[in-house]
Every structure is written in C-alpha cells, then in structure tokens.
Amino acid sequence: TLHYTCQWGAANRYGEKPTETGMSRLALSDDDAQVRRWFRQETERLGCKVTIDQMGNMFARRTGALRSSAPMTAMGSHLDTQPRGGRYDGILGVVAAVEVLRTMEENGYQTQYDVGIVNWTNEEGARFPKSMVSSAVWAGDIPVEKAWALQDISDPSVTMKSELQRHGYLGEVACSSDPADGYPLGAHFELHIEQGPILEQTAKKIGVVTGTQGYRWFTFTLTGRNAHTGTTPFRMRRDPLLAASKMIASSNAIAKKFGGLASTGIFKMPIDSSTNTVPSEISFSLDIRHPDDRVVAAIEKSCLESFRDVAQEDGAGVDISWTLDTDSPAAVFDKQCISAVEQAASSLVGPDGWLHIASGAGHDSVGTSKRCPTTMIFVPCKDGVSHHPEEYCSQKDCAIGTQVLLDSILVYDGF
Amino acid sequence: TLHYTCQWGAANRYGEKPTETGMSRLALSDDDAQVRRWFRQETERLGCKVTIDQMGNMFARRTGALRSSAPMTAMGSHLDTQPRGGRYDGILGVVAAVEVLRTMEENGYQTQYDVGIVNWTNEEGARFPKSMVSSAVWAGDIPVEKAWALQDISDPSVTMKSELQRHGYLGEVACSSDPADGYPLGAHFELHIEQGPILEQTAKKIGVVTGTQGYRWFTFTLTGRNAHTGTTPFRMRRDPLLAASKMIASSNAIAKKFGGLASTGIFKMPIDSSTNTVPSEISFSLDIRHPDDRVVAAIEKSCLESFRDVAQEDGAGVDISWTLDTDSPAAVFDKQCISAVEQAASSLVGPDGWLHIASGAGHDSVGTSKRCPTTMIFVPCKDGVSHHPEEYCSQKDCAIGTQVLLDSILVYDGF
Ligand SMILES: NC(=O)NCCC(=O)O
Ligand SMILES: NC(=O)NCCC(=O)O
Numbered sequence: 001t002l003h004y005t006c007q008w009g010a011a012n013r014y015g016e017k018p019t020e021t022g023m024s025r026l027a028l029s030d031d032d033a034q035v036r037r038w039f040r041q042e043t044e045r046l047g048c049k050v051t052i053d054q055m056g057n058m059f060a061r062r063t064g065a066l067r068s069s070a071p072m073t074a075m076g077s078h079l080d081t082q083p084r085g086g087r088y089d090g091i092l093g094v095v096a097a098v099e100v101l102r103t104m105e106e107n108g109y110q111t112q113y114d115v116g117i118v119n120w121t122n123e124e125g126a127r128f129p130k131s132m133v134s135s136a137v138w139a140g141d142i143p144v145e146k147a148w149a150l151q152d153i154s155d156p157s158v159t160m161k162s163e164l165q166r167h168g169y170l171g172e173v174a175c176s177s178d179p180a181d182g183y184p185l186g187a188h189f190e191l192h193i194e195q196g197p198i199l200e201q202t203a204k205k206i207g208v209v210t211g212t213q214g215y216r217w218f219t220f221t222l223t224g225r226n227a228h229t230g231t232t233p234f235r236m237r238r239d240p241l242l243a244a245s246k247m248i249a250s251s252n253a254i255a256k257k258f259g260g261l262a263s264t265g266i267f268k269m270p271i272d273s274s275t276n277t278v279p280s281e282i283s284f285s286l287d288i289r290h291p292d293d294r295v296v297a298a299i300e301k302s303c304l305e306s307f308r309d310v311a312q313e314d315g316a317g318v319d320i321s322w323t324l325d326t327d328s329p330a331a332v333f334d335k336q337c338i339s340a341v342e343q344a345a346s347s348l349v350g351p352d353g354w355l356h357i358a359s360g361a362g363h364d365s366v367g368t369s370k371r372c373p374t375t376m377i378f379v380p381c382k383d384g385v386s387h388h389p390e391e392y393c394s395q396k397d398c399a400i401g402t403q404v405l406l407d408s409i410l411v412y413d414g415f
Numbered sequence: 416t417l418h419y420t421c422q423w424g425a426a427n428r429y430g431e432k433p434t435e436t437g438m439s440r441l442a443l444s445d446d447d448a449q450v451r452r453w454f455r456q457e458t459e460r461l462g463c464k465v466t467i468d469q470m471g472n473m474f475a476r477r478t479g480a481l482r483s484s485a486p487m488t489a490m491g492s493h494l495d496t497q498p499r500g501g502r503y504d505g506i507l508g509v510v511a512a513v514e515v516l517r518t519m520e521e522n523g524y525q526t527q528y529d530v531g532i533v534n535w536t537n538e539e540g541a542r543f544p545k546s547m548v549s550s551a552v553w554a555g556d557i558p559v560e561k562a563w564a565l566q567d568i569s570d571p572s573v574t575m576k577s578e579l580q581r582h583g584y585l586g587e588v589a590c591s592s593d594p595a596d597g598y599p600l601g602a603h604f605e606l607h608i609e610q611g612p613i614l615e616q617t618a619k620k621i622g623v624v625t626g627t628q629g630y631r632w633f634t635f636t637l638t639g640r641n642a643h644t645g646t647t648p649f650r651m652r653r654d655p656l657l658a659a660s661k662m663i664a665s666s667n668a669i670a671k672k673f674g675g676l677a678s679t680g681i682f683k684m685p686i687d688s689s690t691n692t693v694p695s696e697i698s699f700s701l702d703i704r705h706p707d708d709r710v711v712a713a714i715e716k717s718c719l720e721s722f723r724d725v726a727q728e729d730g731a732g733v734d735i736s737w738t739l740d741t742d743s744p745a746a747v748f749d750k751q752c753i754s755a756v757e758q759a760a761s762s763l764v765g766p767d768g769w770l771h772i773a774s775g776a777g778h779d780s781v782g783t784s785k786r787c788p789t790t791m792i793f794v795p796c797k798d799g800v801s802h803h804p805e806e807y808c809s810q811k812d813c814a815i816g817t818q819v820l821l822d823s824i825l826v827y828d829g830f
Pocket of ligand 1: 131195360361362363645691
C-alpha cells in the first residue's frame with residue numbers, strides 16, 4: 001500500500017527497482033491532492049466517516065462497539081514529503097494506520113471506543129515554511145489566520161489558504177481540539193521512522209518514544225576586518241573565521257558536558273575570500289537540543305558566555321550578534337500511551353527487542369501531546385538517513401511497526 | 416608621478432577626490448601596456464638604456480662614472496595590480512625609482528657604478544595565476560616555457576606568451592641572471608608598502624627588511640556523512656564541520672606556540688546544508704608562515720599530527736586529505752644592502768624612526784635575493800590595508816621612502 005500511494009509524487013530515482021526512488025510530494029500540491037483522494041476513498045471503503053477541518057487536516061473515524069461520543073483514539077502522521085524526501089517519513093504512519101483499520105475490518109473486529117486516523121497537513125514545512133503547522137493550529141499554538149497566510153516558498157502569490165480552497169480542503173470544522181466546534185482526540189499514536197541511527201546500531205526493532213527533545217535554533221554573525229595573512233600579527237587581527245571555529249568547538253564541548261546536542265549545519269562566508277586574506281564576516285547556525293528545556297537553556301547560556309569570551313580572544317576582537325530562529329520546547333509523552341506501546345512491543349518482539357527513546361526531531365505528536373494523551377512508535381531506518389531519496393525501512397520493520405501500532409490501539413482501547 | 420601613471424587602470428572609486436580610486440591594471444593588459452610605454456619613454460628621457468627580456472621584464476640602466484661592465488645596482492618592483500588593487504602596492508617602488516633617477520639627472524649626479532630600475536612582469540599573479548613569476552624565472556626557479564604557458568584566469572586561449580607577443584614585450588634577452596645571455600643585477604633594492612599594520616602601530620617611518628617569511632599553503636578536505644542534528648548522537652556522527660573548526664582552532668594555538676602564523680582564509684561547504692543537517696564535506700585553506708623554514712616545517716608537522724587526532728575524535732571519525740598548493744621558502748636578505756638602508760634611514764628619520772622587520776608577504780625580492788644582494792624598504796600603509804581600492808600611503812611617507820631608496824643606492828654605490 002505504501003509503494004502504491006508513492007505513485008503520486010515519486011521522484012529522484014536512485015536504483016533500478018520500481019520502488020527505488022525518493023518522493024517529492026509537497027503539501028497541497030496536485031500529487032498531495034491525489035493521495036488525499038485515495039486516503040478518503042480507502043478509509044470510507046473501510047467504513048470510516050471522514051471530516052476535514054479548516055487546515056485540511058483529515059480525520060477518518062471508525063465507530064466502536066460502545067457507540068460512545070468520546071473522542072476517537074487516533075493514529076496520525078502526514079502524507080506530505082520534503083522536495084528531496086523519501087518513501088517512509090510520515091507516509092508510513094498514515095499507511096500503517098490504514099492497514100490497522102483494514103485488518104480490523106477484514107477480521108470483523110470492533111474496538112470499544114471509536115478509533116481512526118489523522119492525516120496532518122504540511123508537517124514538513126517544506127512548501128509553506130513552518131513545520132508541524134497544522135497540528136500546532138489544532139493545539140492552539142498558532143492562530144489559523146497566521147497559518148493560512150503562509151506563502152508558497154517559491155511563489156508568494158500562493159498561500160496555504162488559497163491552496164486549501166483550490167483542492168477543496170478548506171473544511172468547515174474548526175482546526176481545534178475544542179469539543180464545542182473542533183475535532184478533539186482521545187489519544188494520538190504516531191508510527192514513524194526514527195530518522196536516526198540508534199535502533200539500527202543497537203539492533204532493536206521498536207523505539208517506545210517517551211517525548212521529544214526541546215530545541216532552539218540560532219544564527220550567529222561575526223564581524224571582523226580583512227587583513228593580509230602574511231603581514232598581520234595575530235594580536236592585530238579581528239578574525240571572524242577563527243572565532244567561529246573556536247565557538248563551534250566550544251559549543252560541542254558544552255553540549256557534551258550537559259549530555260545534550262549542539263550542532264552547526266550552516267557556515268557562510270558572505271564575501272569570497274582568498275588563502276592569504278582574513279575574511280571580514282562569517283555566519284553560522286547553532287541547533288541546541290535536550291529532552292529537558294532547562295538543560296537547553298543551560299547549554300544556550302553557557303554557549304553565549306563562551307562565545308562572548310571567544311569574541312575577545314585572538315587579537316582586537318570580533319563583533320558578535322545573533323537571532324533566535326526557532327524555539328520548540330520539549331514534549332513529554334503520556335504514561336498510559338507509553339505503557340500501551342510497551343505491552344504491545346514486549347509481546348511482539350520481547351522485552352529486549354525494544355527500547356525507550358526520546359525523539360530527536362519534532363513531529364505532529366508534539367502538538368497533539370498538549371491536548372491529548374500521545375506517544376510515538378519508532379522503527380529503524382537504514383543508516384539513520386531521512387529527508388533523502390534513499391531513506392529506507394525494510395518491509396519487515398514496517399510490518400513490525402504496524403503490528404505494534406495495531407496492538408497498542410487495542411491495549412489502549414482496553415484501558 | 417604615481418597618480419599620473421594611475422590614469423592607466425584607475426578603477427573602483429571610493430571618494431570624491433580624483434585620486435580616490437583603486438586600480439585594476441592586470442599584467443599585460445592594454446592598461447599595463449600603456450604604463451609600460453610611459454615607463455620606457457620616461458627612463459629613456461632620463462638617459463637610460465631600456466632592455467626587455469623574454470618575460471617582458473623591463474631593465475632601465477643609467478651609466479655610472481666608472482663606465483664599469485659590472486651589473487647595475489637595481490631598484491625594482493612591479494606596475495601590475497590586483498583586479499581590486501590600490502595605487503601603491505608595486506607601483507610606488509617603480510615610480511619612486513624613476514624619481515630617484517630624475518633627482519640624479521636634475522642634479523647632474525653620477526653614481527660610480529651603473530644604477531637602474533626593473534619593472535617585473537605579473538608580480539601579482541592575478542591574471543596569469545602564479546605570483547612573482549617573472550622574477551622567479553629570472554632566478555632560475557621556474558622554466559621560461561612553463562611561465563609562458565600560464566593561461567589568463569578568465570580566458571584559457573590567452574597565454575602569457577601570446578600577450579607578451581601582442582604588446583611587443585617578448586624580448587630577446589634571456590630571462591636569467593646569467594651574464595652569458597641574461598641580465599644579471601649587482602644588487603636589488605625594493606621600496607614597498609608594508610601591507611601590514613606594524614609600522615603604523617609602532618609609529619615608525621621605515622621598515623628595514625631583513626628577509627621574507629617562508630610560507631606553505633594547503634587545502635584540506637574532510638569527508639563525513641550527512642545526519643540529522645536532532646536524532647544522531649555525537650558518537651555516531653562523522654561531522655566534518657566540527658572537525659574543521661577544531662583543526663582551525665588547533666592550528667592557531669600551534670602557530671602561537673611556535674611564534675609563527677597559521678591562517679585560514681577559505682572555508683567551503685561544497686553542498687548546501689541546513690540547520691538540522693550535519694554536512695558531508697568541508698574544505699579549508701591553511702597558510703603557515705615563519706621567517707625560519709624549519710619553524711614552518713615544525714608548525715606543519717604539529718598541525719598534521721593534531722589534525723589526524725581531531726579527525727578521530729567526536730564520533731565515527733572523518734576522512735582527511737590535503738594538497739600542498741604553494742611552497743615559498745624564506746628569503747634572508749643581504750647584510751650589506753641592509754646596512755646601506757640602515758644608514759640611509761638613520762640619517763633621515765633618526766635611529767628611532769625605523770625598525771627591522773621581516774616581510775610577511777612574498778615579493779620579487781625573494782627571487783632576486785637568490786642571485787644578487789637584495790633588500791627591501793617598507794613604508795607604512797593606512798590600517799595595514801592592501802589588495803583593496805582604499806590602500807593608502809601618505810604623500811609624506813611616500814617621499815620619506817623615496818629619499819631612503821635614493822640614499823641607500825648612494826651608500827651602496829659607495830660600498
Ligand atoms: N522530523 C523532522 O525532521 N522534523 C524537523 C524539525 C527538526 O529538526 O526536529
Ligand atoms: N605581496 C603579496 O601580497 N604577495 C602575495 C603572496 C603572499 O601572500 O605573500
């Protein structure tokens with residue numbers, strides 16, 4: 001089913017086999033509209049009622065035996081991808097959820113309470129540049145007007161709202177967890193590839209996700225002065241490249257001390273330099289993460305102190321300025337949801353086949369965790385690679401994840 | 416005279432006054448051909464015989480009273496500039512030498528031995544990419560065919576030889592210091608702006624140059640693996656950006672320990688990355704300098720050891736490779752030439768008005784010092800800035816330098 005749905009948006013072939021391509025299915029593109037149509041038909045065929053909210057989030061609901069009016073137990077993820085993304089990130093979570101309902105339907109099985117699926121809109125933020133935006137609106141973190149106004153990254157005349165309208169996905173139900181006018185959820189379970197190497201390298205089949213790290217993203221800009229590398233003594237230099245190097249090394253040492261992460265992915269010299277010229281300006285990104293927001297703050301404080309010191313070292317000093325680009329606090333997942341996944345995992349792969357893991361990256365479950373009991377289920381992906389055409393999760397691992405998702409829903413339904 | 420000759424190649428205006436522009440007079444361009452024509456006419460008018468060698472080096476010779484056949488005492492520098500160069504680097508040395516001969520001529524003064532001027536071709540290496548190439552051919556360090564074959568940096572169909580031919584500067588005299596067929600020199604004095612901040616910051620008027628630093632230029636390439644910054648623990652990363660940062664910081668500490676210089680001017684990420692992706696490849700330049708080649712070698716050895724260690728730190732390690740791009744050994748200038756400049760400087764600006772200085776940068780005098788007694792005279796330049804349109808040496812400092820050049824020639828002629 002997963003590869004079937006990848007007919008819409010397949011791109012960036014890397015091998016001979018039909019499935020050896022990546023995906024380029026940007027949110028609310030024509031390809032995304034086609035896979036949404038498939039999702040609606042498929043879940044309706046399985047007896048679900050499909051509701052669309054103001055952000056195009058799709059809720060497919062299968063009625064339980066109790067015919068209770070309680071909010072449904074949801075399995076959610078996203079069908080949009082990065083422009084050079086793969087076939088598993090997000091897609092697996094939705095397609096596995098369809099497989100779960102299909103299995104129930106084929107076996108005539110009824111849960112006590114309603115269960116269902118959510119397809120969250122524009123999780124990647126690759127087209128409309130705010131990741132996890134529609135789950136954040138649902139959670140009340142972002143006003144719907146602000147999300148609607150997000151512009152297509154390559155065509156500012158196209159907004160999220162105009163694309164929702166064009167494809168008929170501007171629903172009437174409020175994008176909210178409020179029972180009065182929105183679509184509350186009883187719980188949210190998200191199956192996802194790990195996007196990291198821990199499960200693979202520890203030979204575990206399932207990660208029971210305890211929460212997601214908090215993270216804060218910064219851009220630092222250092223200004224110095226051009227100088228001849230042969231004729232200018234160190235004490236008379238203002239060398240932003242040397243200062244940036246020492247700051248990056250220092251941020252790494254500080255993060256290690258605190259047991260967190262600090263990483264630089266972008267390093268820019270805005271003006272071309274040469275081997276014998278000290279550059280005049282450097283900017284670099286810093287991404288600080290830890291499951292505890294207080295530790296994120298402590299790493300940030302320690303880095304800023306260290307950076308101010310470094311800026312004064314090695315000569316006449318450099319000027320330093322920075323911006324905070326993203327602030328994403330940590331999420332702590334729900335004990336009961338976690339316990340449901342632990343039971344499901346233990347019975348399928350044994351108590352040694354899974355581990356507790358904190359999600360390094362942000363997901364729609366960060367938003368839902370603020371409004372309903374939430375957890376995630378991780379499966380290994382090859383070499384920890386994601387956001388890349390060659391992103392890969394074996395058929396067997398997809399199946400194990402899907403079975404754990406099904407069993408977790410049944411355990412939770414029992415709770 | 417200096418500003419008069421800058422009519423050919425003036426570029427990059429930075430102020431209102433007529434002289435407030437930089438220069439863009441690439442070697443053997445039409446502008447360079449025009450200033451060469453001026454140089455020939457002006458020195459012939461002063462009674463000189465002008466000889467052109469196979470590299471277009473121009474030798475203007477004024478006969479001394481002894482009518483000796485000994486090689487002339489030369490004042491040399493270059494009239495070509497960087498594409499975004501200034502009005503002093505090289506130009507000052509040639510124009511001041513013209514002023515010296517003019518002063519002798521106007522005052523009916525005759526030296527004992529022949530004295531004269533050399534205009535060296537393509538010192539900057541900005542158009543034909545090898546700096547100081549024609550003085551190096553003259554010194555026997557580079558075969559003339561190799562120099563002729565150098566291609567214009569933006570049009571490979573144009574070579575140094577074809578441009579020498581086009582402008583009529585492919586002379587018949589061998590580019591060599593060999594008396595049999597070349598043009599030997601008795602001594603070589605080069606007046607030049609310091610291109611660094613030492614004279615200005617120590618309030619000295621003259622630098623008596625004892626030699627030039629040796630330098631070696633490297634390009635290091637580090638290869639790691641893309642990874643998600645949120646999901647990949649440090650121990651599982653192969654982060655070339657972090658490794659490069661630590662290497663640059665380490666090279667700086669090592670150079671300081673040895674009292675030398677190590678500088679990085681170029682830092683490249685060949686593939687664009689993002690804030691939450693560890694990049695897969697980084698390259699950076701390293702420029703190591705010290706007046707003693709053994710110390711350059713020791714800094715290099717120490718850096719390579721440190722870099723190999725750093726490459727193994729912080730996770731799964733990065734691959735490291737490097738190329739040696741330039742190897743320019745230190746030059747030690749001639750005691751007698753230095754003593755001539757010391758005497759000239761002391762009598763003009765007093766014993767406290769000058770200092771001994773090692774040239775941080777390479778010059779044509781590096782080549783000549785291998786074949787004849789050589790030294791240089793430095794004058795201060797504003798903020799130590801060169802290779803920049805705003806490069807500036809005050810009229811007074813130009814005059815002091817020119818007077819010291821004249822007096823040094825007279826003292827040396829006495830020797
Ligand atoms: N899942 C994911 O890659 N989210 C993007 C934001 C982050 O870097 O955590
Ligand atoms: N004078 C000068 O800038 N030479 C270029 C080579 C060097 O960097 O020393």
